[in-house]
Amino acid sequence: MKRGFLKNKSLAASNSSGSSAFSSSSAAPASGAPPTRPASRPNAPLSRVPIPPSLVQETQDKVSPVKIEVLQRDANGAYVNPQPANGVDYNSLDAGSASELLKLAGLDSSMLESGAADAINISNVRIVTIPAQRPFLAAVSPRIANKIENSPRLCVRYTTPEPPRYRVCESRVHGKGVFATEAIERGGLVLRESPMVVTSQMMTSAPGGGNMIQQGEIFAEMVYQALPEEDKKEFMSFVNCKPEKTHGVKRGIMDTNSSGIASGGIFKGPYGAITRDISRLNHSCEPNACALWDVDTMTFGLYAERPIKKGEEIFIAYVETSQPKQQRQYALWGLYSFICQCTKCSRE
Secondary structure, eight states: OOOOTTTOTTOEEEOTTOOOOOOOOOOOEEOOSOOOOOSOOTTSOSOOOOOOHHHHHHHHHHHTTSOOOOOOBOTTSOBSSOOOTTOOOGGGSOHHHHHHHHHHTTOOHHHHTTTOOOOEEGGGOEEEEEOSSSOEEEEEOHHHHHHHHTOSOOOOOOOOOSSOSEEEEEOSSSSEEEEESSOBOTTOEEEEEOOSEEEESOEEOOTTSOOHHHHHHHHHHHHHHHSOHHHHHHHHTSOOOSOTTTOOHHHHHHHHHOEEEOSBTTBOSOEEEEOSSGGGOEEOSSOSEEEEEETTTTEEEEEESSOBOTTOEEEEOSSOTTSOHHHHHHHHHHHHSOEEOOHHHHHO
């Protein structure tokens, strides 16, 4: 299983001299019956996703005939009026599930308050090549595309550990995984790699272009066709854990395996990146590594959060690991359709 857009809490932005905070053991997700939804969010703050009134009607137009309405709450967070029987309350969901649902409506909850999103109409998407040390594609707005094309020196050069400190092979957890080929010290760089492709996550529908699922697949197909042949094969080898009712095959692969990159540099707003090896990392609620997006080099660096033994599988966290087990299990099932059986979940 892999990360969906903007869901991987191990990912953050840094500059070339940036560092990360390190924490701690391994994992084993497995499929099964969906976990019980948490009855409440005892550890969640009372702050709500602020949806500007102007966006309510705009979103309503996109998802019709589904009805969207704003429900008032009192000071304790309780509803003033009863909820609709078949309604879905974004704010009662864990943050990951709420963001996933909002994204299906063309919105990103992290960007609503500031209004800083670089929203792109699907009919205006530009796919350009980033002139990095290892060039990669970016599906962006015309405004960002022009900046890229007129900025030949967007990325500084970088180095990677030689010989490689990892290998990709079959995992006991799920599909392929990443394994250490030597002992790696705490804080050590495991690998650094450029994305295969970076895509905007704020897509709006083209008028008369079909429903959101169809348009999402059209967008994914555009990106796929622009990839080099070797990357097309790699792309199609990734896992797709998204349901058919919300995703086509290629969009499902894209959303399952993309890692969110924090805003910085040329990318303003929510963007996600598919990488050849970091996208293979499996999940643990006690990860032994974290991946950081470096703005200067436009690469992901994978760092050990604790000493990693030779032959040990390397894990990152797909969800916020400080949440109670029930919250984590619910989020992982909703986003990636598996029940985590890592050391932390087995112990709790």
